[in-house]
Amino acid sequence: MYAYVMRRVVAIIPVMAVVGIFVFLLLHLTPGDPAAIIAGDYASPADIEKIRARLGLDQPIHVQFARWVGQLAHGDLGVSIFSNLPVTKLIGQRLEPTFALCVATIILSIVIAVPLGVFAAWRAGTFVDRATMVFAVLGFSVPIFVIGYILMYVFAIELRWLPAQGYKPLADGFVPFLRSIILPSIALSTLYTALIARISRASVLEVLTEDYIRTAHAKGLSSPIVLMRHALRNAAVPIVTIIGIGIALLIGGVVVTESVFNIPGLGRLTVDAILHRDYPVIQAIILVFSGVYVFINLLADLAYTLFDPRIRY
Amino acid sequence: MGSEPRRPPPAREPGAVEVATLAAPAPAGPSPTRGRPELAARLRDYGRRYPTAVAGAIILVALALVALVAPLIAPDPVRLNPINRLRPPSGDFWFGADFLGRDVYARTIYGTRISLTVGLAVAAVSVAGGLAIGLLAGYVRWVDTVVMRVMDGVMAIPGVLLAIALISLTGAGVGNVIIAITVPEIPRVVRLVRSVVLTIREQPYVEAAVAGGTRLPKILWMHILPNTVAPLIVQATYVCASAIVIEAILSFLGAGTPPEIPSWGNIMAEGRVYVQVAPWMIFFPGVFLAVAVLAVNILGDGLRDSLDPRIARRM
Numbered sequence: 001m002y003a004y005v006m007r008r009v010v011a012i013i014p015v016m017a018v019v020g021i022f023v024f025l026l027l028h029l030t031p032g033d034p035a036a037i038i039a040g041d042y043a044s045p046a047d048i049e050k051i052r053a054r055l056g057l058d059q060p061i062h063v064q065f066a067r068w069v070g071q072l073a074h075g076d077l078g079v080s081i082f083s084n085l086p087v088t089k090l091i092g093q094r095l096e097p098t099f100a101l102c103v104a105t106i107i108l109s110i111v112i113a114v115p116l117g118v119f120a121a122w123r124a125g126t127f128v129d130r131a132t133m134v135f136a137v138l139g140f141s142v143p144i145f146v147i148g149y150i151l152m153y154v155f156a157i158e159l160r161w162l163p164a165q166g167y168k169p170l171a172d173g174f175v176p177f178l179r180s181i182i183l184p185s186i187a188l189s190t191l192y193t194a195l196i197a198r199i200s201r202a203s204v205l206e207v208l209t210e211d212y213i214r215t216a217h218a219k220g221l222s223s224p225i226v227l228m229r230h231a232l233r234n235a236a237v238p239i240v241t242i243i244g245i246g247i248a249l250l251i252g253g254v255v256v257t258e259s260v261f262n263i264p265g266l267g268r269l270t271v272d273a274i275l276h277r278d279y280p281v282i283q284a285i286i287l288v289f290s291g292v293y294v295f296i297n298l299l300a301d302l303a304y305t306l307f308d309p310r311i312r313y
Numbered sequence: 314m315g316s317e318p319r320r321p322p323p324a325r326e327p328g329a330v331e332v333a334t335l336a337a338p339a340p341a342g343p344s345p346t347r348g349r350p351e352l353a354a355r356l357r358d359y360g361r362r363y364p365t366a367v368a369g370a371i372i373l374v375a376l377a378l379v380a381l382v383a384p385l386i387a388p389d390p391v392r393l394n395p396i397n398r399l400r401p402p403s404g405d406f407w408f409g410a411d412f413l414g415r416d417v418y419a420r421t422i423y424g425t426r427i428s429l430t431v432g433l434a435v436a437a438v439s440v441a442g443g444l445a446i447g448l449l450a451g452y453v454r455w456v457d458t459v460v461m462r463v464m465d466g467v468m469a470i471p472g473v474l475l476a477i478a479l480i481s482l483t484g485a486g487v488g489n490v491i492i493a494i495t496v497p498e499i500p501r502v503v504r505l506v507r508s509v510v511l512t513i514r515e516q517p518y519v520e521a522a523v524a525g526g527t528r529l530p531k532i533l534w535m536h537i538l539p540n541t542v543a544p545l546i547v548q549a550t551y552v553c554a555s556a557i558v559i560e561a562i563l564s565f566l567g568a569g570t571p572p573e574i575p576s577w578g579n580i581m582a583e584g585r586v587y588v589q590v591a592p593w594m595i596f597f598p599g600v601f602l603a604v605a606v607l608a609v610n611i612l613g614d615g616l617r618d619s620l621d622p623r624i625a626r627r628m
Binding site: 027037137140142153164249256260270274279294 | 462463465466467469470471472473474475477478479480481482483554558559561562565566567568581585588589592595596599600602603606607610611614
């Protein structure tokens, strides 16, 4: 058990190292002068030189890399070229909306998708099952911003039940906060829900053919108990896995959702950074999001041992 | 971690591939009639067994035709006509007009070209690249260690963000968009090919070929490559669907196709400000985008079911 946890934790190191090297090298592997790329199309040679000196691009590449890693080790993600503020501060300011949106979406998706998938597997071949699968394919195909605008048009512009755009921080009160993230989290959760529901159904369907399920039924247990205690628990590993992998889709979706609903989170920061060619910010955002993604998948790996005591390697 | 072979990818688990099912790519169908059944009959049979795949294929062919004959069926997509600013859908402007008086119908029809081009190009390039890297990794041990570590790292970066970063460095343009979307897709293809190679290379007939002195290139070409075809076709459709969505996302965020080229993401991005007064600018390209992605996805699901029945029962 302990060895398993340690092995998982240690396995993170090479992955994050590759992410770090990759993110660092992106700027240098791209054809052209990095300083000129960041400075943009209308920069004067003096501007380019200023950026080159400020980012240390005039030094040998291994020196740059060592300095960059050293800064990272001190929690320093660099300074934004556009706003001149430390990137950690920029990210800190934008953290709350994105975090709230993601947590709401994850809860919403799991609460809907897992029971839906289990029920569809239990009633395989019936109308409910087919409807679930149709929803799963649709949810996987209709892009988030299309869903977002449809929701916004119906519930905010036509019915006027909810605000169309913007974000109210939790400090402004719980109800306004909740109202401001309902539509974005529904839009964001469709893809994630479809993914989890599909895997839940497939995974439970496979478990339901096992002998111990028949035994459990035969000894007179009720269907809900068989489904929850025997089927779902044994089907949990693929479900937890897809919840972890799906975070990558969720992160991509956050960027879009925040743009659609005008939410001032990390996604907006990303888009603004692209428009300003603020490369230190883009670099830091990729590192942070990748780190979160890797960390959540570590948690998913560790969660396996809770669901399946056989996993001890 | 994003690195364990244990986790099932959303698409399919190549480790479960059965050689026997893959060796016969086309489902022959229950036709014990003498001689070869006619092509039309076989197609009809396939359509009955996998109706969604055929529906997806038909929609895609229709979209491809629309893209090809766009100049014949749609007016000029970039002609400005300020008098018609934000005009709602009507007999003259089927999908309405945008904030510069341009015909949204024409722009949406022309947008089909960008989406299909990007989808197909990304699928082709990532399959070709992933196949080459995957074959090498599956057969050469030291390459495998290095390549798979790099792939794990790249897969740990959310695809849309990686594409955004690449675009912000290379600048907007259709070619750059294709490259930027391909880079995050390649690791998935590599993992798929590698796992097929690792399964197949243990097969007795491959060992027999090795023992018989067949050289490596010939083994790869004759014995390994054919087994990767079926899973790669299925994977290519999913890559294509994902590429169409990501292109639209990039363009929507202003980091994709240049604004002067009409693409579905661009049209929707221009409609953002006018969503309250001119929702048609977002609605029609959005519907086209959703239908195109849906068509590719159900085609992929149908192909997966027909090429690999073992997985089909589970998903």
